[in-house]
Amino acid sequence: MVKIRESAPRRSVAPAVSLPPTIAVIGGESAGRAQLARILAGCGFPRVLSADSLSGLRDLAITPDLVILTVQADAPAFLTEAREQSLWLEVPILAISPSVPPGAPASLLAAGADEVVRDPPAPAVLGARVRGLLRRQEMARRVREMLRVNDAMREIQSLVSQGGAAPEVLRQVLMIAVGVLGFERGTLIAHVESSERAYV
Numbered sequence: 001m002v003k004i005r006e007s008a009p010r011r012s013v014a015p016a017v018s019l020p021p022t023i024a025v026i027g028g029e030s031a032g033r034a035q036l037a038r039i040l041a042g043c044g045f046p047r048v049l050s051a052d053s054l055s056g057l058r059d060l061a062i063t064p065d066l067v068i069l070t071v072q073a074d075a076p077a078f079l080t081e082a083r084e085q086s087l088w089l090e091v092p093i094l095a096i097s098p099s100v101p102p103g104a105p106a107s108l109l110a111a112g113a114d115e116v117v118r119d120p121p122a123p124a125v126l127g128a129r130v131r132g133l134l135r136r137q138e139m140a141r142r143v144r145e146m147l148r149v150n151d152a153m154r155e156i157q158s159l160v161s162q163g164g165a166a167p168e169v170l171r172q173v174l175m176i177a178v179g180v181l182g183f184e185r186g187t188l189i190a191h192v193e194s195s196e197r198a199y200v
Helices: 030-042 054-059 075-083 104-111 123-163 167-181
Strands: 023-026 048-051 066-069 093-097 115-118
Touching (some): 023 030, 030 048, 066 123, 075 093, 075 104, 093 104, 104 115, 115 123
Parallel strands (some): 023 048, 023 066, 066 093, 093 115
């Protein structure tokens, strides 16, 4: 039995509010982290988390958009630990390097830092480096999303070419689309031929 219903009017959706990125400042003394937070706020980044260690950041249950690692003796070990965990693989890390020894920046980059600035960081330089890392992160995210959509389209094309418009094929296509769009569930609606308003 085919159940016919009229399509419901489309509800207007409020535009999503874009929040500023969340930056985590880790390590060092609390006063130093507070000073970095003030510098970041002056550069247009008011959402700053503070933690004395990676475990302290995990306790906050928030994955930041970027991590700033302050000057500390165990910075290379921190970077190695962070890069070994899947949660932190794609989070950019900016490390603040001590002025001596001269090879400190290279050691931090080799350990997993994405960017390094010398201590004390000039506010303009720190802000520019943070913006650059966030811009690269966003570009990488868009590339990953495009690849995911392309993979889904290839899968849909393969299903349709093999099974046509069979109900099971349409259900599979729907589930793929739901996954790509990030919805929790979807409803299959097919237009009834010879009708302007009837759907099943």
